[in-house]
Amino acid sequence: xxxxxxxxxxxxxxxxxxxxxxxxxxxxxxxxxxxxxxxxxxxxxxxxxxxxxxxxxxxxxxxxxxxxxxxxxxxxxxxxxxxxxxxxxxxxxxxxxxxxxxxxxxxxxxxxxxxxxx
Amino acid sequence: xxxxxxxxxxxxxxxxxxxxxxxxxxxxxxxxxxxxxxxxxxxxxxxxxxxxxxxxxxxxxxxxxxxxxxxxxxxxxxxxxxxxxxxxxxxxxxxxxxxxxxxxxxxxxxxxxx
Numbered sequence: 001x002x003x004x005x006x007x008x009x010x011x012x013x014x015x016x017x018x019x020x021x022x023x024x025x026x027x028x029x030x031x032x033x034x035x036x037x038x039x040x041x042x043x044x045x046x047x048x049x050x051x052x053x054x055x056x057x058x059x060x061x062x063x064x065x066x067x068x069x070x071x072x073x074x075x076x077x078x079x080x081x082x083x084x085x086x087x088x089x090x091x092x093x094x095x096x097x098x099x100x101x102x103x104x105x106x107x108x109x110x111x112x113x114x115x116x117x118x
Numbered sequence: 119x120x121x122x123x124x125x126x127x128x129x130x131x132x133x134x135x136x137x138x139x140x141x142x143x144x145x146x147x148x149x150x151x152x153x154x155x156x157x158x159x160x161x162x163x164x165x166x167x168x169x170x171x172x173x174x175x176x177x178x179x180x181x182x183x184x185x186x187x188x189x190x191x192x193x194x195x196x197x198x199x200x201x202x203x204x205x206x207x208x209x210x211x212x213x214x215x216x217x218x219x220x221x222x223x224x225x226x227x228x229x230x231x232x
Binding site: 040041042043044045090106107108109110111112 | 122151153159160161163166206208220221222223224225
């Protein structure tokens with residue numbers, strides 16, 4: 001079974017609709033992240049959470065919101081979807097190790113959710 | 119502008135040929151990750167480099183980190199069709215406090231012709 005799962009895997013919706021993407025992990029990691037991937041732009045961080053009570057905006061948080069329902073679950077919402085939010089969305093997890101500035105935490109990614117907004 | 123630049127953006131090679139993908143940072147690298155992605159799928163962790171001059175190999179893939187140049191290279195020897203995909207480099211950022219944000223390069227699309 002996959003350690004990081006995302007639902008749905010594919011979604012087509014219309015402009016103005018509210019959409020929720022869900023991420024679950026069984027790795028026991030405390031940190032979770034949401035990224036979007038667009039051709040030519042690579043991966044960009046939307047939101048990240050260091051634990052259930054700690055949620056932070058990433059590079060491109062406008063138009064998105066998140067909820068960390070439990071350590072294992074981190075959902076991403078598009079309150080009113082627009083076409084330029086069409087992208088591949090990835091959830092990732094990592095675990096805090098050792099010190100802060102010198103810790104290199106490997107991130108584990110989910111399989112991605114392909115979202116199309118018409 | 120992108121903090122991590124990858125080159126080339128795309129690459130087509132004949133099966134059996136060697137190839138190199140480069141990742142250059144505009145800032146000091148504190149750790150460099152290489153991932154592979156099949157079209158429309160998730161990311162597969164390949165390897166991570168931490169120290170200047172470090173070199174790691176896994177099967178036919180070798181990655182090196184040159185901190186002075188703020189650059190990493192990924193070399194594939196005797197390429198096979200199974201190597202085809204998008205290769206992404208990622209680097210850890212330090213933006214005040216303790217973070218584990220990874221910034222990513224734009225990716226290199228590799229096609230291997232049989």
